[in-house]
Amino acid sequence: MLKAMLQITVVLSVLLIQSISFSWAARMNPADIPPELSGWKDWVLHNKEEQFCPSDYNNGDVSRCVWPSRLKVFVTGSGGRFEQEWVVFADAWIPLPGEPDLWPREVRLNQEEIPVSNRNGVPSVFVSPGEHRIEGVFEWSEMPETIRIPPGAGLVSLVSDPSRTDETSDSPVLDKNGRLWLQKSESSETREEDRLGVVIYRLADDAIPMTVTNLVQLNISGRAREIRLENILLQNAVPMNLESQLPARIGSKNEIMFQARPGRWEIRILTRFESPVHEIGPVKGIYGQEIWSFKPEHHLRMVKVSGVPSVEPTQTDIPAEWKAFPAYIVEPDAKITFEEIRRGDPDPAPDRLSLNRIWWLDFGGTGFTVQDTITGAMSRQWYLAMNPPGVPGRISVDGTDQLITLQNNGKPGAELRRGELHLVAESRYDSSVRVIPAVGWDHDFQSVSGEIRLPPGWRLLTASGADVLPGTWFQQWTLLDFFMVLIIAVAVWHLRTA
Template identity: 40%
Template sequence: MKRALAVLLLALPAAAGPLAPDDVPTPLKPWVKWALRGHEESVCPFLNGGEERDCAWPATLRLELHEKGGSFTQSWKVYAEAWVPLPGDPARWPQGVTVDGAPAAVTDHDGGPSLHLKAGTRSVAGSFRWDSMPEVLAIPAETGLVSVSLNGVPQAFPARDEEGRLWLQKSRSADKEASHLEVSVHRRLIDEIPLTLETQVQLRVSGRAREEALGPALPKGFTPMSLISPLPARVDPDGRLRVQARAGTWDVTLVSRHSGPAAELSLGEPKGTWDSDESWSFEAREALRSVSVEGAPALDPNQTEMPGGWRHLPAYLMKPGSTLRLVERRRGDAAPDPDRLTLARTFWLDFNGHGLTVQDRLTGTLTRAWRLNMGRGTALGRVAVDGQNQFVTALSSGGPAGVEVRAGTLNAEADSRIKRRRFSLPAVGWAHDFERVSGVLHLPPGWRLIHAWGVDRATPSWVTSWTLLDLFLVVILALAVGRLWDPRWGAAALAA
């Protein structure tokens, strides 16, 4: 029984992970909707945007317009309940809208006409009415493909501007050319943890609007994190970048991370239209490690179309089938700069004088130390870094208490207690070096500071309250008393 249990426990981590709906065991399938309640968007594919997911993908919007109105139809693939935008605006509101043949209510959502659709493939239809054909018609940015018929005449090249508006009374003679797509790919590899790859895809599109499947967009081992595109775009499960393209020049940015350590990166053969000569730039992180880039010929970044912010980085040419190797020379910073810390201390003396409560303010930068320990004679009670309380730990039994600090910039506050020693008080308290230390001592009623040794300046104290003139007058008075009466009386006057 023990052996069977051990095998089960070892197998569980390997089996952990999200399941596709089709892979859910049959007895559990009735519970899928219940388990996803509140997280319905998790079934949506990775679409345009950052961490958020878009749960609706549009097909071609078909418009049949004439002088007194028109109609439209469009299919939507809806992965989870979502709002979908409709063509039109408050001045040209869609009429008689139906979803799968049933009447549907159109509401104003995000400033335009919209429908709330349930999951599935939905067919949306509606109509427009106007006194005369308008000059422009608003088309949602989510819709990339538009088929237009004006007065019964199909428009091979509908005129659509950068804002997505459809111009109904404007010809596009310049676009009446063969459909052509040119793809330029530039990548920036950032040697972070994890390894990050920023891919910029520039599309030069001519001809009619159409849907293009490009790529695969990412090398093997990379997972997309965000996709920013002025056109409707998504990353398919096979890694291809699917874009609803129309005439113009467009920049699509895809940020991804590597799933683990990578000593080499290979570029596979594209399955669709893609750039045959990619330019890669490498941004090192010397604080983490030092690597040399091998396996790909170097480029002059100023002779490429790379973004201007990347041209100060070393660049390399990558072709399908080529491999970029990252040869690690050193991990970490072999000779980091010294820590630059400042300590501001505030002391409160107990009424009985047997101890002090201390509040420390530590600021600066850490480049060598990753832990701050309190020195002997001080009991560390609380530490907060950037306003967040931290665990106070000791590396060994009876060892000094301290906290782990992973950020390079330190902004910490600590509370501690000191048992007062007879004639000394720790100026720093921490087992660490500081560039500058300052302190404020609060005394209870009936106490006064006579003097403090070992500091550059201590004010106010009994000693510092005396000026040179005060001392001169006291000496003169003591000498006068000693001369007039007796030297012993002069000594007593000096002491008084």
């Protein structure tokens, strides 16, 4: 394809300039710090402790340094108390229940009293990394109607009878403003009956590993209460991510617990299987018929889905983004079989790569340093080699340096393991090379662009083999310039011969 040869003619001059490039180092594990530098660890990590906090599974830049458990609130006519456990990975401020007019007292951290600070009207305590139990009390002459609950509290239990040990004996009412109602009640004549409607949709993605997105649609009426749903997740499926419009968590037995209030809500849970999947089921389906969508990955394998009847996706209530995939009706106790027709793609699409090259001329004109940036998708070839006379000195993929190896034909390059490619390579061409290849790699590219960077005092006369050559000396000449030079040359010749 694009394997033209680019010939460069340059004019010599002597000047000096130096360029230095910087790159951010990858996040380091403290165990990998050399002994000579371990004494500087505290100084380097000062105010950077959050770098070692757990992060979101799909975004390593988002750190989660504080993890709360259930907030338990006990109230009586003369006062109340609260308790909550936290896991903290870096110094942090923990918000407490209460507000300036209802300030928590006798706050204890792991059985020791701790001062409470007012942070923008929110009572808070400062804690260090570790596992902590925070307790406090409230005093009132008359029980208030509501009390403010921190937004990150998650699940909340309310007990109005201190003699009870069942923390879920009362049904906490938490409004959208984050206030827990302590006295909200309805008469039996006006109270709406507690009802719960559950509809489940699932999307199976035949990737490696296979993942299943479980969409649980809830229709809740009656009191605000805590609800526990069992048998939502599939057997042998490992939860990876939970998205919920209500405070929710996944229990030790994969049950879903959430703080329910009247309305229509959705909970999405992403799960994965730890081994190849050829059959799913029997699906318990205790909440009735389910609609499944199947996203095939033909570049990995081609399967035939059997055991369940298909349905037209547009005739169902599945999410709009799922309607591009085949849909199936899954009845209770049904089995879904994936009959493997073939593995891999025998005729994958061609590699789609783009190359951007930057040539740096040495100050003395003794050679070129070249930086190549290759982006795109690989689907057929899993080794990228450089053609002579280029000599690679460094190859990195996604910011990670790769081992440079030699093929049987002696060409140096790097093994590739991922389809999506972002490769940066640095190489050298010495002064004996008079014709520099525009591509330089043993591969075809859909597009190639380049930039020549010259030291001060150098100028590019012209180049051949490229479609567009802006900025060269010859490129700046127009037809009028050549015509004027021709007229002047003819006039000078006539004057000399006259």
